[in-house]
Amino acid sequence: MAVKQEPKLKRAPLYEQIANTLEEFIINEGVEEMRLPSEFELAQQYQVSRTVIREALKILKERGLVSMRVGDGLYTTRPKYALSSVMNRIVRFDHIDDAQIASVRQILEEAACLQALRHADERDFDLLETINQSMEAAKEDYDRRAALDYQFHYTLAKIGKNELLTDIIESIMDILQDYIKRRLTSYPSGNQQGIEEHALIIKTLRQRDSDKAVSLIRNHLKASYRQYKKNMR
Amino acid sequence: MAVKQEPKLKRAPLYEQIANTLEEFIINEGVEEMRLPSEFELAQQYQVSRTVIREALKILKERGLVSMRVGDGLYTTRPKYALSSVMNRIVRFDHIDDAQIASVRQILEEAACLQALRHADERDFDLLETINQSMEAAKEDYDRRAALDYQFHYTLAKIGKNELLTDIIESIMDILQDYIKRRLTSYPSGNQQGIEEHALIIKTLRQRDSDKAVSLIRNHLKASYRQYKKNMR
DNA sequence: GGAAATTTGTGCGTATGTATC
DNA sequence: AGATACATACGCACAAATTTC
Numbered sequence: 001m002a003v004k005q006e007p008k009l010k011r012a013p014l015y016e017q018i019a020n021t022l023e024e025f026i027i028n029e030g031v032e033e034m035r036l037p038s039e040f041e042l043a044q045q046y047q048v049s050r051t052v053i054r055e056a057l058k059i060l061k062e063r064g065l066v067s068m069r070v071g072d073g074l075y076t077t078r079p080k081y082a083l084s085s086v087m088n089r090i091v092r093f094d095h096i097d098d099a100q101i102a103s104v105r106q107i108l109e110e111a112a113c114l115q116a117l118r119h120a121d122e123r124d125f126d127l128l129e130t131i132n133q134s135m136e137a138a139k140e141d142y143d144r145r146a147a148l149d150y151q152f153h154y155t156l157a158k159i160g161k162n163e164l165l166t167d168i169i170e171s172i173m174d175i176l177q178d179y180i181k182r183r184l185t186s187y188p189s190g191n192q193q194g195i196e197e198h199a200l201i202i203k204t205l206r207q208r209d210s211d212k213a214v215s216l217i218r219n220h221l222k223a224s225y226r227q228y229k230k231n232m233r
Numbered sequence: 234m235a236v237k238q239e240p241k242l243k244r245a246p247l248y249e250q251i252a253n254t255l256e257e258f259i260i261n262e263g264v265e266e267m268r269l270p271s272e273f274e275l276a277q278q279y280q281v282s283r284t285v286i287r288e289a290l291k292i293l294k295e296r297g298l299v300s301m302r303v304g305d306g307l308y309t310t311r312p313k314y315a316l317s318s319v320m321n322r323i324v325r326f327d328h329i330d331d332a333q334i335a336s337v338r339q340i341l342e343e344a345a346c347l348q349a350l351r352h353a354d355e356r357d358f359d360l361l362e363t364i365n366q367s368m369e370a371a372k373e374d375y376d377r378r379a380a381l382d383y384q385f386h387y388t389l390a391k392i393g394k395n396e397l398l399t400d401i402i403e404s405i406m407d408i409l410q411d412y413i414k415r416r417l418t419s420y421p422s423g424n425q426q427g428i429e430e431h432a433l434i435i436k437t438l439r440q441r442d443s444d445k446a447v448s449l450i451r452n453h454l455k456a457s458y459r460q461y462k463k464n465m466r
Numbered sequence: 467g468g469a470a471a472t473t474t475g476t477g478c479g480t481a482t483g484t485a486t487c
Numbered sequence: 488a489g490a491t492a493c494a495t496a497c498g499c500a501c502a503a504a505t506t507t508c
Contacts, residue, residue, distance in 0.1 A: 013303075013496060015291065027325050038473060049498040051284070054474085055291045058248065062295035063322060070246075070474045071505025079322040086319050089296060089312040090400060092260050100395045107344040107398070115336075162333045165340070167323060168401065246475060271494060282477040287495085303495045304484025 014048055015055035019063075021046070022056060026065050026076050036066065036074035080167055084174035091175055098179050102225045105172045106218060109153065112169060113217045115160030117210050124159045125206050131155060132198045142187045149224075150177075152198055183232040194224055247281055248288035252296075254279075255289060259298050259309050269299065269307035313400055317407035324408055331412050335458045338405045339451060342386065345402060346450045348393030350443050357392045358439050364388060365431045375420045382457075383410075385431055416465040427457055 012020075022042075026034075036042070039057070043050040057074065060066045064082030068074050091101065116124070135148040150173060157166045197220040204213045245253075255275075259267075269275070272290070276283045290307065293299045297315030301307050324334065349357075368381040383406060390399045430453040437446045 015496080023322075027322065030326055030328070040473080050474095051497060051499085055288060055496090058288045058291040059295045062292045064319070065322070065326075068474065069505080070503075071472070073473060073506095079319065079326050082319050083323065086296070086312065086315050087397075089256075089260070089298070090316065091397065093263060093298075093312050094396055095263070096397050100397050103348075103395055104398050104401065107340070111340040111344075162336055163327055164320075164324065164329050164333050165337050168337065248475080273494085276477095283495095284476060284478080288475095290495095301495065302484080303482080304493075306494060 014052045015059065018042075018046055018048065018052060018056035019059040022060055023063065023065060026060070029076070032076055032078045034076045036076065038073055083167060084171035087171050088175045088178060091179070098176065098225075098229075101172065101176045101179060102221070105169070105176060106221045108165065108169045108172060109157065109217055109221060110214045112157040112160045112162075112165055113205075113214050114210055115162055115165070116156055117205060117208060117213065119161045120159050120205065122206075125202055128152060128155060128198075128202050128205075132195060132202065135198070136195050139192075145191075146177075149194065180228050180232070184228070186231050188227050188231050191224070191227060194220070194227075197223070247285045248292070251275075251279055251281065251285060251289035252292040255293055256296065256298060259293070262309070265309055265311045267309045269309065271306055316400060317404035320404050321408045321411055324412070331409065331458075331462075334405065334409045334412060335454070338402070338409060339454045341398065341402045341405060342390065342454060343447045343450055345390040345393045345395070345398055346438075346447050347443055348395055348398070349389055350438060350441060350446065352394045353392050353438065355439075358435055361385060361388060361431075361435050361438075365428060365435065368431070369428050372425070378424075379410075382427065389434075413461050413465070417461070419464050421460050421464050424457070424460060427453070427460075430456070 037045065039050050039053050042053045046053070057066060057068065061068065062082070064077055064079035066074055067077050090096070131148055131152045135145055135152070138144040138148060153173060154166070154170055157169045160166070197216065201213060201216045201220065204216055270278065272283050272286050275286045279286070290299060290301060294301065295315070297310060297312035299307055300310050323329070364381055364385045368378055368385070371377040371381060386406060387399070387403055390402045393399070430449065434446060434449045434453065437449055
């Protein structure tokens with residue numbers, strides 16, 4: 001009977017097909033904050049119900065490709081920011097400890113330091129200097145100081161001109177910070193030492209002494225990690 | 234003029250709240266392939282409609298925490314596998330080229346090699362040897378050879394006992410492979426050289442010569458990357 | 467500043483596919 | 488092997504929030 005014999009090609013659910021189609025479109029556009037058609041229009045366009053569109057959009061939201069605002073509409077976003085949350089989940093699900101995270105950070109930042117030296121000009125060093133001086137000025141404000149410290153390391157990574165490496169470093173800093181914040185019992189006291197280490201790193205970079213710079217980065221990260229470790233429960 | 238002044242505490246949509254609540258539950262359980270209550274039951278349990286539950290589940294699916302099978306039910310999964318797809322999206326959205334990916338891979342594998350030497354015993358080296366010999370035996374079968382090559386590098390990383398590092402390396406290998414496959418015009422011819430390089434790496438590891446091992450890894454990765462590069466459009 | 471139009475959020479009903487007895 | 492129960496997939500209607508004129 002029935003030689004119909006469908007090839008048993010179980011097609012993916014509609015919401016997944018739509019999600020992938022929309023993903024292709026968004027990635028090919030490659031623009032963030034671009035307005036997309038409303039759910040209703042997308043439903044008409046792809047000849048499916050709004051429910052299907054909505055489930056597809058939830059997927060894309062989690063892929064870091066769209067965001068939706070009630071009463072406003074749909075906008076594309078850069079998937080870059082999804083990286084740290086994915087890593088965070090892995091760390092928590094598999095109970096990966098902070099020592100491993102710190103170790104990965106050290107590996108990446110040492111490498112970034114080397115690459116930075118291959119691309120840096122004096123203006124890059126000036127920028128690092130400026131950030132570090134702001135940090136000095138913000139000694140009293142813990143949150144601002146932390147943000148500037150983040151910016152220092154992010155900027156150094158960025159000088160290396162490897163965007164993927166920079167993104168990964170950023171996400172590692174994020175999850176390490178999350179990990180630390182979840183366990184911090186008190187804020188570490190004003191860290192003059194860290195600022196001085198930054199200054200020495202900049203000076204060494206200007207001298208183009210890569211071995212010493214890498215070594216300084218390593219020790220700086222180890223020291224600042226120990227500093228936080230002391231304030232954990 | 235309305236001193237109401239609501240704290241502007243826009244609560245998140247239900248589907249997001251539910252997604253986060255379920256995520257907490259799943260991560261705290263920390264078990265994969267665990268069966269979850271059906272959509273209907275979850276809807277009752279949290280006193281929301283099934284629509285909300287479904288959208289939350291689409292989010293969790295994309296977070297790599299659940300999978301659903303029609304007619305069967307919901308099961309938890311490990312979020313590990315979400316990493317490479319996120320990176321893939323970043324690479325495509327920001328047009329990050331293969332040279333940068335290969336560079337990150339090199340950084341990570343060199344570091345993993347060093348960490349491997351700190352933890353390895355003879356049985357670990359034997360395992361690498363076994364994999365490499367299988368590769369030798371599968372010279373004719375391109376797909377199998379590629380899979381074994383992947384396994385060689387994955388195993389080496391795993392010996393280092395840094396789970397996060399291993400996961401990142403794996404995801405980088407994945408996206409590099411995707412990138413390559415998308416652009417490969419023909420399969421590279423049987424790569425005897427790669428197998429010999431593996432063998433030499435193992436030998437050097439057994440001698441605990443870390444500097445030389447790292448250097449060999451570096452050259453091996455550079456060579457195999459060049460090999461693929463030749464076959465790209 | 468307020469009402470209308472637009473957009474996303476939520477609830478419920480039906481269709482369809484899968485496992486199980 | 489067929490029937491049944493149960494699971495997810497899909498569609499429509501209404502509510503809530505925001506923008507716009």
